[in-house]
């Protein structure tokens with residue numbers, strides 16, 4: 650293994666995929682869910698993955714995050730080749746380096762907001778960095794809700810607890826799968842604004858799967874998948890430019 654200097658490590662993407670493919674099934678039922686996708690996700694950036702339903706967005710993100718195995722190519726978190734890790738090492742990588750935000754908030758109903766936020770660290774036997782935790786909780790706007798249980802919080806607040814939980818351990822990267830899918834547009838934009846702030850003010854790295862052009866417009870960059878292939882990339886997206894790009898997929902599908 651080559652040794653990298655700190656300056657070189659800084660330049661390493663937080664995550665990357667190299668010709669990553671994921672094939673389900675065999676013979677006539679074979680599906681190329683992800684087909685030779687290469688992409689880099691740099692530290693301190695917010696990337697959205699867009700594409701029509703069935704284009705491979707979730708599969709790609711799950712492979713990159715080590716939640717699913719890959720068929721060929723590479724998936725890296727930092728400099729670590731996710732696919733070559735044994736079960737225990739993969740569990741540690743997911744626990745220590747990666748944060749997740751899912752469409753279902755996945756909070757434990759019997760725990761308070763604060764207990765939910767620190768739960769992964771409690772399980773890992775790690776002591777939360779109190780100064781960092783305070784900053785995260787203030788950024789998420791939850792300081793006065795910490796002793797509330799999930800049932801006493803709105804959907805948007807619950808998802809902000811889930812965001813704070815993902816950020817609390819300062820993971821190298823956060824993967825979010827349709828994080829606003831269960832929220833009304835107002836709560837959704839609160840959560841997205843928070844995700845943006847966590848990238849631009851706290852230096853977090855976020856990769857988010859979404860089918861919503863408005864959600865994608867909060868990202869710094871959008872990559873587009875179609876039929877498992879990476880087909881386009883857009884910087885500084887707006888809802889209109891993303892919608893416009895998506896219309897081309899729809900038009901192609903109906904012709």
Ligand code: ADP
Nearest residue numbers: 673680682700701702703704705706707708709
């Ligand atoms: P998206 O997230 O863009 O909606 P997915 O990643 O869920 O797309 O799916 C991509 C393709 O892979 C689809 O054709 C889907 O039917 C197929 N697929 C996803 N998961 C499985 C699975 N576990 N077994 C077989 N095919 C799957």
